[in-house]
Amino acid sequence: MAESAVAQGTFGHAALFYRTEDDYVTPIAGFLREGLEAGEPAFVAVPAAKAALLREALGPDAGRVRFADMTAMGRNPAWIIPRVRAFVDEHSGRHVRYVGEPVWETRTAAELREATKHEALINLAFAGADADILCPYDTARLDPAVIAQAHQTHPELLCDGLREASAAYSGPLGLPSSCSSPLPCPPHDAMSFTYTTDLSEVRALVEKHARDAGLTDARAADLVLAVSEVAANTLRHARSPGTLSIWRDDDEIVCEIHDEGTITDPLAGRRRPAPDAAGGHGLWLVHQLCDLVELRSDSNGTTVRMHMALNPL
């Protein structure tokens, strides 16, 4: 067996680029077997069809690996880090292995931005953790720009069974430009509303548009709660009015809050706050309730864009 270039007891985060089924199964099964032989817990979150290939390759050993369907667990990429964190914490004191495939070709542009951001934030969220993380990328189907970003978000690449440093790695605080530059502008026909004190009006507008778009009562209520929390942050932290924009297309309704506040924690919404924490519950909840959340914040202001699918799977 090839020796792992990364010593146990350290954090590792490597990208694996594959074109064929064999390119996929052989190195991942090898990565998992190496851990299983050392008695390490393993977690695999990949699309279900890919998981089936890995189960087949692992044979009886598959029973010692925890599997999740990434298209459900990571539909919103912000849900992934808390799930991996829970696995790491569950096996506290032990080195764990995790295979995560959050990027696939049918993701929307907004989802791809968030999945890429998720990959970058893995480095920050698990810095110093006793975890080895491997992320497969399908170079036969994904846009070359997406592959280039994987070089930036992963400190290591796994090639031919050997690990090498990724020359393009941006560092634990680096974000590829696709997920740090301003979001594409809302469409020209988006509804826009400025609020200063009254969140009742904000909620009423979101509810009306959510219902007009055909969201179920429960999902409309979720969107109202999410937008209201973000708007409340404007009134708490920003010293100027906020703007609510709402638009929709064939697939989703989008609500965006923009204000002049600043959110400094890059992992806001991706770390479960302690029950008695003074803050952080609002943004955490927003990320759990929505199908996708895009957040951009700097000294000029904050934009939080909340997406809800019209026909959720």
Add this chain to the structure above:
Amino acid sequence: MVSDLVSDEGTLRIIKQCRPPGQVLLELTGEADLRAEAALCAVLAGLAAKPVVTDIHVDLSGLRFIDVAATRSLVLAAATLGPGRRMVVRGAPAAMRRTMEFCWADYTALEVSSG
């Protein structure tokens, strides 16, 4: 039985009924959001500080909306009560049930009644 309007801030009204022995019913109506946060906290802290009040019942069936901070106030107030005292919420709106599910699922001090 005495009913007092103890707070009318923003769009939230809080009515308190004292039901001896040791029981208090709070009725919240309207929308519990940022504008009513301080008032709600003050009412809850006032009750929590009275050991003679052992059972605090909170009727939320008249609430159209409750934000995370207001749910948090209820959850944390319940957690301060200690043995022999309890807080029971009924008529929780969808927003509160979702907030509890994601933020305080394992927090059992606040009893949420389906009735």
